[in-house]
Structures are given as C-alpha cells and as structure tokens.
Amino acid sequence: MDILVCIKQVPDTKDIRLDPETNTLAREGVESIMNPFDRHALEEAVSLKEEHGGTVTALSMGPPQAETVLREALSCGADNGVLISDRAFAGADTWATSYTLARAVETLGGFDLILCGKQAIDGDTAQVGPGLACRLDLPYVTCVQKTREVTADSIQVERMMDDGYDILRLPLPALLTVVKDINEPRVPSLKGKMKAKKAKIEALTAADIGAEKQFIGLAGSPTQVVNVFSPPPRGNRTVFSGTIEEQVSQLVEQLQPYL
Amino acid sequence: MDYFLTEEQQMIVETARGITEEKIIPQRAELDEKNEFPTSILQDMAKADLFSIIVPEEFGGLGCGCFEIVLALEELARGCVGVATSFAASTLGIFPVLIAGSEELKERYLPDIAEGTKWAAFGLTESNAGSDASGIQTTAVLDGDEWVLNGTKQWITNGGEAQIYSIVALTDPSKGARGASIFVVEDGDPGFSYGKKENKMGIRSSATRELIMKDCRIPKNRLVGRRGTGFITVMKTLDVSRPGIAALGVGLGQAALDEAVPYAKQRVQFGRPIISFQAVLHILADMAIQVEAARAIVYAAARHIDSNPKNMSKASSMCKVFATDMAMKVTVDAVQVLGGYGYMKEYPVEKMMRDAKILQIYEGTNQIQRNVIGQELNKEYA
Numbered sequence: 001m002d003i004l005v006c007i008k009q010v011p012d013t014k015d016i017r018l019d020p021e022t023n024t025l026a027r028e029g030v031e032s033i034m035n036p037f038d039r040h041a042l043e044e045a046v047s048l049k050e051e052h053g054g055t056v057t058a059l060s061m062g063p064p065q066a067e068t069v070l071r072e073a074l075s076c077g078a079d080n081g082v083l084i085s086d087r088a089f090a091g092a093d094t095w096a097t098s099y100t101l102a103r104a105v106e107t108l109g110g111f112d113l114i115l116c117g118k119q120a121i122d123g124d125t126a127q128v129g130p131g132l133a134c135r136l137d138l139p140y141v142t143c144v145q146k147t148r149e150v151t152a153d154s155i156q157v158e159r160m161m162d163d164g165y166d167i168l169r170l171p172l173p174a175l176l177t178v179v180k181d182i183n184e185p186r187v188p189s190l191k192g193k194m195k196a197k198k199a200k201i202e203a204l205t206a207a208d209i210g211a212e213k214q215f216i217g218l219a220g221s222p223t224q225v226v227n228v229f230s231p232p233p234r235g236n237r238t239v240f241s242g243t244i245e246e247q248v249s250q251l252v253e254q255l256q257p258y259l
Numbered sequence: 260m261d262y263f264l265t266e267e268q269q270m271i272v273e274t275a276r277g278i279t280e281e282k283i284i285p286q287r288a289e290l291d292e293k294n295e296f297p298t299s300i301l302q303d304m305a306k307a308d309l310f311s312i313i314v315p316e317e318f319g320g321l322g323c324g325c326f327e328i329v330l331a332l333e334e335l336a337r338g339c340v341g342v343a344t345s346f347a348a349s350t351l352g353i354f355p356v357l358i359a360g361s362e363e364l365k366e367r368y369l370p371d372i373a374e375g376t377k378w379a380a381f382g383l384t385e386s387n388a389g390s391d392a393s394g395i396q397t398t399a400v401l402d403g404d405e406w407v408l409n410g411t412k413q414w415i416t417n418g419g420e421a422q423i424y425s426i427v428a429l430t431d432p433s434k435g436a437r438g439a440s441i442f443v444v445e446d447g448d449p450g451f452s453y454g455k456k457e458n459k460m461g462i463r464s465s466a467t468r469e470l471i472m473k474d475c476r477i478p479k480n481r482l483v484g485r486r487g488t489g490f491i492t493v494m495k496t497l498d499v500s501r502p503g504i505a506a507l508g509v510g511l512g513q514a515a516l517d518e519a520v521p522y523a524k525q526r527v528q529f530g531r532p533i534i535s536f537q538a539v540l541h542i543l544a545d546m547a548i549q550v551e552a553a554r555a556i557v558y559a560a561a562r563h564i565d566s567n568p569k570n571m572s573k574a575s576s577m578c579k580v581f582a583t584d585m586a587m588k589v590t591v592d593a594v595q596v597l598g599g600y601g602y603m604k605e606y607p608v609e610k611m612m613r614d615a616k617i618l619q620i621y622e623g624t625n626q627i628q629r630n631v632i633g634q635e636l637n638k639e640y641a
Contacts, residue, residue: 187277190308190321193270 001054001150001172003045004111006101006132007038007073009066010122018230034069037117039076041178043185044147045115046077052150055079057108061089061100067201074196075188081199082108086206091218094123098131100216103209105136113155114175118143129177140175141168145182260551262558264330271327274307275334283338290341290464291610294456296420297342297464304335304346305375313350313357318369324565325499329506329557336510337517340614341464343510345378347503348416348465351622352379354496355425355441359484364443368423380417382426382444382470383493385410390627392427392493393436397472399428404479406442408472411454416621418468419453422446426470427493430486439489443481450475461613497623498571499564501579504622505557508586511618512550515586515593515611519543522597522606533596542596546589553582573635576628583618584625590615 012033017026034042045056057080058073060066070081084104092100105111114133119126126142133140145165146158152172159166160179170176188196206216214220238254240247264272282303290297304310312327314320321327328350335343353372356364371377388394397410408428415424424444431438444451454469484492520543523534533539560578564571590612594601601608619625 185281187274187281187303187307189306190270190274190311192308193274194267197266 001048001052001112002057002110003048003054003113003115004057004059004105004108005038005042005045005073005078006114006116006128007042007058007060007069008035008117008120008122009033009060009062009069010035010120013121018228032065032068034072035117035120035122037119037121037178037180038069039117039185040180040182041115041117041176042073042076042078043183044178045113046186047183048113048147048150049077054112057082057111059084059101059104059108061085061092061097061104064203067203070201071196071199072188074199075192076186077189077192081201082204083201084204084209086216088206088211088213088217091221092216093221093223094125094127094131095222096216096218096220098128098135099220100206100209100211101128101132102135103211104204105132107204107209112172114138114173116175116177118177118179126177129175133175136175138173138175139170140177141170142177144176144178147176147182260555262554267321267323268327268330271309271312271323272330272334275309275331276337278304278307278309279334279338283335283342287339287342287464288604288607288610290339292463292604294458294463296466297339297345298420300342301345301375301378308375309346310349310375310378311373313353314369314373315357318365319373320369324561325502326558326561326565329502329561332503332506333510333513333554333557336507337514339464340507340511340611340618341462343507344462344465344617345417345420347500347507348380349378349421350503351496351500352381352417352421352423352425354500355381355483355492356443358495358499359441359488359492360443361480361483363480364483368443372423377422378417378420379423379425380415380421380470381496382412382415382418382424384413384415386413390624393439393490395427395429395439397426397428398432399430399440399442401430401479402476405476406479406481408442408444408450408475408477410472412470412472414457414467415470416465416467418466418470419456420466424470425483426472427489430489434487436490437487439493440486441483441489441492442477443483444470444472444475444477448475448477460616461610462617494572498575501575501622501628502557502561502564504618505553505560505578505582508582508584508615508618509550509554509557511586511611511615512546512553512582512589515590515608516543516546516550518606518608518611519546519593519596522600539596542592546592549585549589553578553585557582570635572631576623576631579622580625580628580632583615586615586618 009032011030019026049056056078058070058078059082060070061084067083074081116129141159143160144157145160148156154171156169240250282300311320312323316322385395399406399408426442426444429438430440450473452471457467523539524532526533557578560574563574593608594612600606
C-alpha cells in the first residue's frame, strides 16, 4: 500500500504570540514544529506500511525551511519527502492550499491512501484534508480514531463522534484525517535520523506541478482575515485560601445560589 | 557548558531526550507506585535504536562506545532512574559477549540486542557474594557437550524480563577467583527459573529477581571467552559499564535541579519568592556546581575509556563515586528546597531521592570504588 501523508510545519503553540499591529502570528523567535496531528497521521502511515508493506511519502507545502519537518518524517519511517515550495504559493488559504496539494498529488501519482492530521494547530480550520479529497474526487472520512481491516481495495475505520464512534468502510484510494487518539507517535530513531540527514528531499515548484497562477497563493485565496486578537482575560477571579476543607466549603458556599 | 559533541552524539542525546519527555516522564510516577516493569518504554527505546548504540556495525548496531552510552543514560535518567537502570542493565548484560564472546555467540545474540527485540541481564551477585564477588558459589560442570549449572543469583536487574543472561559460575572451585567463567543462559533453558520480584525503596520500575539454576543444562558453546577467565571479563565489563551508572547520577542530579529552581522562583514566603533568600539560593548554586562537575568527570572518564587505555579502572571508579554521591546529596537538597511539598508524592523529587540511594550501592559500592582507586594509587606511587 503506497501512502501519502500531508505534513505542515507550524509554530509551536506552547509559545504563541500575536502581533496586535499587523493581526498576524509573531513568528520571530518561535520554534517551528511538525503539526502534532500530522505526527499521528505519519505514525499511522508508517504502522500500516510495517504491517502491509508499501511506501510512505511525506508531502509538505511551505517555505524552504519546511524541509526540516520532512526530514523529521523520514527519521520516523517515511521513505520519501517531497516539498512543494514557490514564492507564488505565499498567502494561500485552505482553498488555494488544497488546490496546490491536489496538483502535487496528481503529479506524483499512484497513492492508495492519503492521511492528514485533523487540523493544523496554527489555523485550526480542519479544511485542507476534506478540501484535498474533494479536489481529487476521493472518498474521505475525518476524525479517524482507529484504522481496522485493510484489504487490497478497501479500508475500515472508526470515526470519532461526540457520542461514540462510527465504523465505516471506504474503497481505496481514499483520504483520512486522524485525531490524536489513533496512536502514540514514535520518537524518531537514530538510524532514521542518520538516513534523513543524508536523504535528498525532492523540491517541486508551481510550474513542476502545473499549478495555474490564479488558483494559488494570495491570488487564489478568497479568505480575508479581518481581525486577529487575543480574547481579553476574564475578570472577577476569586482565590480561596485556608486548608483544603476550608477552601472547599468556601467554594460550595459560592456555588450555592446556582445549584 | 558545551562539551563539543559530534553530530551523531547530538542525535543520541536528542533521541534519548525524546524518549524521556514523551514516554518516560508521563508514566514514571505510576510505574514507581505499581512496581511495574516498563516493557512498552523499552520497546519504544528499541524502535528509536537506542539498544543498537554499543553493538558493532557488523551486527547491525551503530558501533559507538562508552561515551555515547553515557550520553543516552544521562538523558534517560532525567526521566526515571528505574527505567534507565533497566536499559543500562541490558547493556551491562551483553558487555561480556562484546568483550570476550566468540564470533558464534556474537552472531547469535548481538543482532537481536541491536534490534532491541531481546534484552540482557548480568548475573554475578549472590546472597553471600556482593562486594566480595570472589565468594560466589554457583558452579558449572562440563558433562559431555553440555555445561550443567547449579546455584542462585540474587538481586539481578532485569531478572525474569530479559531473554539473555550472562552468568558468572565457578568452573574450577579450587582455584577461587581464577576458577570462574561466564556463560550465556537463555530464558527457557531447562533448569533455569526466577525467584520472587523484590520490593525496593527506589528504582521500583526496574525488575530485581533471583535467578535459580537447578541442573540447568546449556550447550558447550555458551561459554564466554576461555574457561577460568570469568573474573577478568567481569572486571573489564564493570570498568566500561560504571561510567553509565555515573551518568545516571548526572541525569538524576540535573532532574532534581530542574525541579528545584523553578519551584524556588514561584514559591512565595515572607512576601518574596524563596529564591531571593540567600539560604535557598546558595543550596541551588551548590547543586548546579556539583551536577556540572560530575558531568565533566563522567564525560572525561568515558572518553578516556573509549581511547582504549591500558588501565581504566581508576577513572571508571572515580567518576562512579563522584557522580553518584553527588546525586544522593543533590536529590536530598532538592527535597529540602521544596520543603513539605518535596516530601509529598505529588512532586517528583521524593522519588528522585529514593532512586538516588541505589546508585551508591550497585555496580560496586562506593566503598569498593574507593578501594579500587586506592589500590591504583598504591601502584602508581610504588
């Protein structure tokens, strides 16, 4: 089974700041990491490969430094890394991004399964996975918490729901987006890191994937960000003091009117 | 401080740190509380290739040395000395094969060790043979094409969890220490069984059991090295493994410091963070000095050992004593800085203090190490 995993390099949200002047994320001095949901997608792809054979290709759209996350993917067991990078891609929203990724997938060709993280932790839209599936006209399931039976032409999955989970079977090729419950990602291995250091990352431009100018980057993005702000901290805090017993009785007293 | 690590060494540090932060720290309190062996964490370490560090490249390993193992163990010990001890004990258990084993034994065991699919253990100590290792009573008698082992090993780390055991037994009891040999005994060999799991003060996630050999029959070719050279191999094994125990001390000391400083910054008493009181600040400063000094001597000793010098015992013993005595002191200090909170199980420093004690005891007590250092001094100034 040949699997493609879409990976995004994102700022580490442990340390997120907004620039109030420009309404954008302050990226200066903020560490970049592999989007955590994508780590789970990658782990699932590598586990499926270990069980059923095949290959895992990691694909990322981003600036040249996004190569780092592709090398990390190689050290975790991916076989190939492909970076699509072009100045013309800058400013892409989810609409333009899913178009661009779709062009890249069609150029690379021949995947049985595409895995994405549920969403990226910077934009939190959860739109690129489904968007990519629609562009490629593939069946897809979002929020997959478990992959079950895999055959030559189908895959059975569990989709996380608010009140339990659905069991669904999809024909292959298909696209899945995964949640964190699906697995425990492995720590990159030493031999994998050594291999990744030497590996060549294939780099594709807009021309290489035959992407049309009006559909990529800012030009292809209908989304307009009107305002970005940190919600103001809520007021009216009460800090209790005393022994635990005293604090609990104070809390109960405060809650009494609402019970 | 910058110790000028190579890119490969840096990768080893990062990999071990990844295991510590993602796998060990979230589970350590529960493993300690339940006395539970960290099987899944060791499997994660295997996937990350940590078991392959000391295995030569021709057997599927990375072919690194003592220093690289030290770097890995220091990072693992920042998470949990119990888990790190389980990893270290496997390395210790395979050293005799690496040092003195035949090609046949190396081919049989090293690829699985490198893959991390099999773990090892080292069986020397007995109920009456601890510091005086020459007092062992386990025997091995050649009967046709098989060795027959009889005896009981005590307090064996990874006992019952490992698949490969290096066992020291007397092949010529009349010759005393010169009559000892090392054998590889495998889990499942006839006549080989395990005693009860010990309930320990610290490093509770590591498994410590008796190994019982009752007419345990193993093939002739499981003898490691030549007959009668067992103690020489034991001494060489301990010389290269002790810096690893010292590294556990460094990692543990660092972990204690990493808990104590942030606590002292946020804990307010008398209207000020307690770090602003010199009485507390000086404790922290002394902790930092000792951790860094220990790291320096451990790295220096490990690098010395990797240069394959004629004599490595003194360097090996010196770093073991210094770093493990440091770990005991620094973890006690960390509990003191955290005060009542430090004594509670909600904070990790009480476990660190319990874990520290064994470092001064196992792989040769610190008193025995001082004997070794003293004997070497005696020779040097002859």
